[in-house]
Every structure is written in structure tokens, then in C-alpha cells.
Ligand SMILES: NC(=O)c1ccc[n+]([C@@H]2O[C@H](COP(=O)([O-])OP(=O)(O)OC[C@H]3O[C@@H](n4cnc5c(N)ncnc54)[C@H](O)[C@@H]3O)[C@@H](O)[C@H]2O)c1
């Protein structure tokens with residue numbers, strides 16, 4: 663297998679994890695400016711780059727019939743639709759796009775989806791290291807989207823909020839109607855709280871990645887399974903029997 667974005671925080675951690683795995687062989691490392699060419703003959707590529715570069719990198723892999731495990735964020739519905747068209751011509755290729763490979767984060771999203779229909783209020787707070795270039799995080803966007811979908815399916819209306827004056831955006835951004843707040847703080851890695859509120863009670867679901875090794879079991883599980891999942895899959899939960 664090969665890694666694109668191999669010099670980055672995640673890419674370099676993936677390279678180490680693959681080198682330590684007895685059943686996987688790292689045949690190529692690519693980063694910005696490198697010619698991807700035949701991807702060093704890899705059968706699976708792991709892609710952790712930047713949101714604006716990821717779609718072209720993934721397209722390159724798909725065009726060569728190489729399976730891809732994508733951790734880069736920024737996959738909008740429009741970008742995913744284009745990717746589905748590209749893969750559609752070659753259903754023998756598997757592509758997994760996952761906003762978070764930490765098993766606890768996948769469970770947090772699944773639990774939030776389950777809880778959503780029971781609560782009038784829901785908000786997401788994501789907290790990350792200050793070198794992160796995108797906000798809100800992919801995990802927060804996906805969580806809010808899952809909550810929004812579950813609320814709509816349950817016939818719940820908008821979250822209650824009497825705010826009429828917020829010139830500086832103190833109420834955060836909105837993803838599918840759910841307020842999302844982004845914190846950037848030196849010392850953090852990747853953290854998220856999902857808050858649900860109802861009369862007289864609050865449920866908090868929290869996940870913390872203290873180290874990028876937390877993502878590795880999920881990445882390696884995806885590398886081993888991606889060939890068995892042709893087409894485009896969004897979210898590691900589909901590989902774990904959670905969806
Ligand atoms: N899915 C997950 O579990 C998960 C976990 C952590 C981070 N992420 C996401 O992964 C991405 C990378 O995060 P990071 O912390 O490793 O960032 P980083 O900035 O440390 O690494 C990104 C790497 O991509 C390289 N790069 C830039 N343009 C490129 C191109 N055109 N082709 C190939 N490589 C290119 C950069 O040189 C850099 O080495 C972000 O989108 C982040 O949100 C996802």
C-alpha cells in the first residue's frame with residue numbers, strides 16, 4: 663500500500679503504523695509536488711492531505727483501479743457526488759471517505775444519531791489543535807448532519823433559540839440546523855462534545871483523541887477491508903456493522 667500526504671501529521675503516523683503491521687507493506691510515500699504516477703504499484707492508498715487537494719488525488723487512484731481510504735476532510739455533498747460518478751464506471755474499486763477513524767469517535771457519532779430524536783436541543787462543540795486549517799471539523803459537520811437527519815425523520819422542528827441579535831456569530835455556525843462551535847487551542851489534538859437538552863436534563867457525549875495513534879486501528883482496519891466494499895462508502899461505521 664501507499665500513503666498520500668505522507669509527510670504530514672497523519673500521513674507520517676500512518677506510515678509508521680503500516681511499517682509496524684506484519685501483514686501490510688508500505689511501497690510508496692507521496693506528498694505535495696510528487697508525481698503520483700502508478701502509485702508505486704500499490705493496491706490500496708491511504709490519503710491524508712488537504713481538503714482542496716484530496717479530490718484530485720482520489721480521482722487519480724480511482725482512475726488506476728486502486729482502492730482508497732480517505733481521511734482528509736472537506737468532502738462536501740457536491741465533491742462526493744463527483745466521486746461517485748468517477749467510481750461508478752469502475753465498481754471494482756472501493757473508496758472509503760471517513761471524517762474520523764478513532765473508534766470512540768465513530769461510536770460518539772452513532773450514539774448521537776440514536777439520541778437525537780429524544781431531545782429538543784442539540785449543539786456540537788469541537789476542539790482541535792490550532793494548526794488545523796478547516797472549520798468546522800469534518801467530524802462535527804458529519805455529527806451535526808446525522809443529528810439533523812434523525813431530527814427530521816422524527817418530525818422535530820428547529821432547535822429552540824430566541825437569539826435575534828448576534829452580530830459577531832457568537833452562536834456558532836449551523837450545519838443542517840444544528841449549531842456547531844469550533845475551538846482551536848495549543849495542546850489539543852481532536853476532541854468533541856455533543857450536547858443534548860430537554861426539560862430539566864442534559865446528555866453530553868464526549869470523545870477525546872489525545873494522540874494520533876488513536877486513529878490507527880481504524881485506518882488499518884479500513885485498509886484491510888476496503889477491497890471488499892466496492893463503490894463509495896462514507897463513514898467507518900459501515901465497515902464496523904454500526905450502520
Ligand atoms: N479521518 C480522520 O480520522 C482524521 C484524523 C486526523 C486528521 N484528519 C484530516 O486529515 C487531513 C490531514 O491532517 P494532518 O493533521 O495530517 O495535516 P498536515 O498539514 O499535517 O498534513 C497534510 C499533508 O498533506 C500534504 N499535501 C498538501 N497538498 C498535497 C497534495 N496536493 N498532494 C499530496 N499531499 C499534499 C502536506 O504537504 C502535508 O504533508 C486534514 O483534512 C484533517 O482534518 C482526519
Ligand SMILES: O=C(O)C1=N[C@H](C(=O)O)CCC1
Pocket residue numbers: 735761762790794795798799800801802851852
Ligand atoms: O487534526 C485534525 O485535523 C482532525 N481532523 C478530523 C476532523 O476534521 O474531524 C478528525 C479529527 C482530527
